[in-house]
Amino acid sequence: MRMYLECIPCMFNQGIFAARQAELSPEGQKEVLDALACLVPRISMKASPPEIAVEVYRVIREKTGLVDPFAAVKRESNENALAVYPEMLRRVKGSVDPLSLAVQIAISGNIIDYGANIRIDLKEEICRILDEEASAIAGEEKRLFDLEAFRSALSAAREILYIGDNAGEIVFDRVLIETLLRLYPDVTIRYAVRGEPIINDVTLEDALAVGMDRVCEVVDSGSPAPGAVPALCSPAFRRLLETADLIISKGQGNYEALSGTDYPVFCLLRVKCPVIAADIPAHLGDVCLFRAEARKV
Amino acid sequence: MRMYLECIPCMFNQGIFAARQAELSPEGQKEVLDALACLVPRISMKASPPEIAVEVYRVIREKTGLVDPFAAVKRESNENALAVYPEMLRRVKGSVDPLSLAVQIAISGNIIDYGANIRIDLKEEICRILDEEASAIAGEEKRLFDLEAFRSALSAAREILYIGDNAGEIVFDRVLIETLLRLYPDVTIRYAVRGEPIINDVTLEDALAVGMDRVCEVVDSGSPAPGAVPALCSPAFRRLLETADLIISKGQGNYEALSGTDYPVFCLLRVKCPVIAADIPAHLGDVCLFRAEARKV
Numbered sequence: 001m002r003m004y005l006e007c008i009p010c011m012f013n014q015g016i017f018a019a020r021q022a023e024l025s026p027e028g029q030k031e032v033l034d035a036l037a038c039l040v041p042r043i044s045m046k047a048s049p050p051e052i053a054v055e056v057y058r059v060i061r062e063k064t065g066l067v068d069p070f071a072a073v074k075r076e077s078n079e080n081a082l083a084v085y086p087e088m089l090r091r092v093k094g095s096v097d098p099l100s101l102a103v104q105i106a107i108s109g110n111i112i113d114y115g116a117n118i119r120i121d122l123k124e125e126i127c128r129i130l131d132e133e134a135s136a137i138a139g140e141e142k143r144l145f146d147l148e149a150f151r152s153a154l155s156a157a158r159e160i161l162y163i164g165d166n167a168g169e170i171v172f173d174r175v176l177i178e179t180l181l182r183l184y185p186d187v188t189i190r191y192a193v194r195g196e197p198i199i200n201d202v203t204l205e206d207a208l209a210v211g212m213d214r215v216c217e218v219v220d221s222g223s224p225a226p227g228a229v230p231a232l233c234s235p236a237f238r239r240l241l242e243t244a245d246l247i248i249s250k251g252q253g254n255y256e257a258l259s260g261t262d263y264p265v266f267c268l269l270r271v272k273c274p275v276i277a278a279d280i281p282a283h284l285g286d287v288c289l290f291r292a293e294a295r296k297v
Numbered sequence: 298m299r300m301y302l303e304c305i306p307c308m309f310n311q312g313i314f315a316a317r318q319a320e321l322s323p324e325g326q327k328e329v330l331d332a333l334a335c336l337v338p339r340i341s342m343k344a345s346p347p348e349i350a351v352e353v354y355r356v357i358r359e360k361t362g363l364v365d366p367f368a369a370v371k372r373e374s375n376e377n378a379l380a381v382y383p384e385m386l387r388r389v390k391g392s393v394d395p396l397s398l399a400v401q402i403a404i405s406g407n408i409i410d411y412g413a414n415i416r417i418d419l420k421e422e423i424c425r426i427l428d429e430e431a432s433a434i435a436g437e438e439k440r441l442f443d444l445e446a447f448r449s450a451l452s453a454a455r456e457i458l459y460i461g462d463n464a465g466e467i468v469f470d471r472v473l474i475e476t477l478l479r480l481y482p483d484v485t486i487r488y489a490v491r492g493e494p495i496i497n498d499v500t501l502e503d504a505l506a507v508g509m510d511r512v513c514e515v516v517d518s519g520s521p522a523p524g525a526v527p528a529l530c531s532p533a534f535r536r537l538l539e540t541a542d543l544i545i546s547k548g549q550g551n552y553e554a555l556s557g558t559d560y561p562v563f564c565l566l567r568v569k570c571p572v573i574a575a576d577i578p579a580h581l582g583d584v585c586l587f588r589a590e591a592r593k594v
Contacts (some may be wrong), residue, residue, distance in 0.1 A: 005323075008330050009309035016302045026302075032343055033305050040334030045327055 002258040003045045003052060004275045011036055011056050014199075018057070020074070022064035032063045038127075049256045050227030057226075058199050068197035077112055077168025078209050088175045099154075100147055102179035103268065107287050109172025110165060110251050110270040112200070127296045144280065144288045148211065150266055151289070152277065153171065153246050154184055161244035163228050163258075164202040165251030171210050173250060178215055188217075190240065195222040195233075201253070227253030249292065252276050257293060265292035298553040300342045300349060301572045306355050308333055311496075315354070318362035329360045342349070342470070347524030347554045354495050354523075365494035367464075374409050375506050376398025385472045396451075397444055399476035400565065404584050405587065406469025407567040409463060435481050441577065441585045443468070447563055450543050451481055452513065458541035460489045460518065460525050460555075461499040462548030469508050475512055485514075491531075492519040495562060498550070521582050524554030546589065555589060562589035 015036045019029040020025055039055055061067060068074075088105055095101040152162075162177060164170050177189055191212050193202045207218040222234030228249075230238055241247065245267045249258050255267050255276065271277045271286040300494045306509075311335045314324040336352055358364060365371075385402055392398040459474060461467050488509050504515040504560055519531030525546075527535055538544065544562045546555050552564050552573065553574050568583040579585055 005313045005326055005330065006310075009306035009313070011308035012309065013303075016306070026342070029302055033302065034338040037334040037337035042332040045323070 001048055001140050001259050001276075002281050003043065003047055003049055004279075005045075006275045007049050008040060008043070008051065010275075011039075011052070013058060014053075014056060018060045018069050018199075019064065022060075022066050022069040022106050024064060028063070032060060035059045035063055048227065048229055048260075049226035050223075050229050050253050052225075052233065053253075054225045054232070055197065070200045071197070074167035074200050074206060075209070077166070078206060079097045079173065080114070080266050081109065081168040081171035082210060083205070085175065086169050088172070089177055089178065092175060092179055097182060098179050099151065101175040103147065103150070103289060104287065105170075106172045106176035106250070107268050107270055107289065109169035110268070112166050112168040112273075116289055127138075141283075141287050143286060144282050144290050146290050149291055150289055152177060153264070153266060154180065154187070157184075157187055157245040158206070159244050160187050160246045161188045161192060161240050162216075162248040163206075163254050164252060167202055167206045168211060169204045169250065170206055174212055174215055176211060177212075177269060181216070189217075190217045190219045190227065190244075192219050192221045192237065192240075194224070194226070195220055196224050196226060223257075225253070227257030230256040255280075255292070262293060266290065298556050298573075299347055299568065299578075300340065300344055300346055302342075303410055303572045304342050304346050304349065305337060305340070305358050307570070307572075308336075308349070310428065311350075311353060312357060315357045315366055315496075316361065318371050319357075319363050319366040320417070321361060325432055326525065327460050329357060329457070332356045332360055339505050345524065345526055345557075347520075347522035347550050348525050348529065350495065350524075350550075351522045351529070360424075367497045368494070371464035371503060372482060372506070374463070375468065375503060378406065378409070378465045378468035379507060381467050385473065389472060389476055395476050396448065399473040400444065400447070400586060401584065403466075403469045403473035403547070404565050406466035407464040407565070408569075411464050438580075438582055438584050440583060441579050441587050443587050446588055447586055450483070450563060451477065454481075454542040456541050457484050457486045457543045457545060458489060458537050459486055459513075459545040460547060461504075462551060464492075464497050464499055464503045466501050466547065467503055467509060471507060471509055474509075478513070487514045487516045487541075489516050489518045489525065489534065491521070491523070492517055493521050495521060495523045510576055520554075522550070522554065524550030524552075526554040527558065552577075552589070559590060562585065 003055060012033055015032045016029060017031040036056060036059055039059060043052055086150050092098050092102045104279060133177050164173055180189060192208050193204050197203055204218065204220060207213060219240065221228050221237045223229060223232045225232050230241060241263055247263050249255060249265050249267045251269050255269055258265050267288060267290055271282050271284055271288060276286060277284050308396055309330055312329045312459060316329040333353060333356055336356060342350055345514060375569050389395045389399045477486060488504065490501050490504050494500055500514065501517060504510060509515050516534065516537065518525050518534045520526060520529045522529050538560055543558050546552060546562050546564045548566050549569060552566055555562050564585060564587055568579050568581055568585060571581060574581050
């Protein structure tokens with residue numbers, strides 16, 4: 001997905017959020033926005049939003065002096081999600097359709113974004129999913145939820161590349177991955193993380209913190225962006241993109257990075273921004289599961 | 298009210314909206330944002346948002362080549378509002394509390410902002426107000442609605458300065474002004490417009506188009522901003538601000554311009570942005586009537 005004009009004001013909102021997260025003074029916060037403004041004329045509308053985000057967060061890092069202003073938020077997300085992990089796994093194991101429930105749980109975890117209202121959203125979302133299982137997410141939020149196509153793709157796959165998105169959410173991914181490995185014992189799954197900290201995206205540190213390495217192989221995409229933009233990934237990771245039978249792409253950033261490619265990508269995401277809603281197309285709030293390139297018209 | 302950091306991303310959203318309104322190409326739209334970005338480092342956070350808006354819309358005018366990209370939208374707003382004017386006036390005259398209903402109608406007109414969804418909002422809003430009269434606007438949207446203080450101020454006033462906000466909304470203002478002149482026959486009311494076109498704000502042309510000049514004296518504030526910022530108004534208008542017994546300030550832009558002053562200002566507005574909601578403080582969507590300086594703590 002290419003940049004939309006609306007991504008530019010959003011850049012400034014992200015700057016405000018990150019500057020406050022870093023506890024800068026009001027003057028320091030304004031300086032972050034001034035520096036972001038200097039980027040705007042250099043932004044190519046042919047780039048994808050995660051590519052531009054690399055520049056945006058470089059500016060934020062320079063101005064805040066913090067390599068990872070979201071470190072504490074990420075740790076807290078992981079801990080909160082781990083607290084509900086045993087219950088999630090127990091429910092999935094007891095479900096009449098474990099795949100359906102595990103997919104919904106994994107997508108529900110995608111509501112953890114930018115560290116806002118983590119605890120409240122998480123709790124509400126998990127109750128909603130677990131208490132009513134597959135019927136929990138109302139039909140109108142699942143207009144684009146092609147579970148049967150996903151089931152077929154899983155049956156045919158040997159090598160699955162699962163590209164993670166955010167801290168906290170990674171625990172929900174672990175529930176889905178454990179379920180996949182139980183239902184499809186012959187597949188190999190690799191879980192990919194970002195190459196360095198950006199926003200609240202998963203890195204190797206998060207994968208180790210939530211025990212993902214005890215479930216499947218964890219690989220570093222090399223991407224410094226909040227999305228696995230192929231051109232920004234390591235050569236080794238690009239080979240994995242090319243050889244995987246099935247790529248599970250979590251969240252908006254990976255959708256933005258991979259939706260224009262020919263890889264066999266299934267997107268699992270919660271629609272949280274109007275630009276993405278228009279691009280898919282879907283509605284704000286939708287819980288989506290779809291084959292990416294099948295969406296291109 | 299001073300600038301908040303959140304006003305900066307909002308500037309860019311306004312730029313996108315105006316550039317599309319002017320039917321610029323995607324490249325032209327991006328050029329508007331590039332030019333706005335150059336403004337950011339020069340923005341003082343001690344200025345009020347309407348002062349900055351003057352600079353923002355100067356850039357938009359230069360880039361679009363249009364003095365008034367909202368001219369057609371404004372005409373349409375006025376015509377749509379005039380179509381319901383006779384019915385509004387009839388209902389107010391037949392109401393048990395004409396002042397209360399006329400005030401609510403005037404504030405409901407403040408939903409006409411930036412020309413978005415004019416027809417739908419207008420129709421819904423007017424039905425809601427007229428069909429159920431004073432009870433129409435739910436209690437929780439009127440947390441800050443001090444009608445009794447406004448009634449007292451009206452009883453004590455001789456010279457009222459009514460500062461208009463948007464095209465279309467001006468017809469709703471006319472209903473309130475006619476009601477005030479009937480209930481308080483000894484008062485003099487002057488209706489103030491902006492000094493030049495900016496966004497969809499009222500100018501002399503709108504006042505004449507809706508017959509405001511047949512109801513009361515129409516005065517030019519001289520303000521080039523979307524708010525009567527005293528320093529940007531004409532000396533003649535500043536004298537009116539100083540001599541009025543009561544200033545009726547419509548909308549967010551005038552609130553931003555006048556809320557820090559000592560003038561006897563009553564604000565009538567619909568809260569449409571989270572920054573204003575935090576500043577008043579009130580909630581998004583609230584229908585507000587309050588004495589401005591009484592809100593300062």
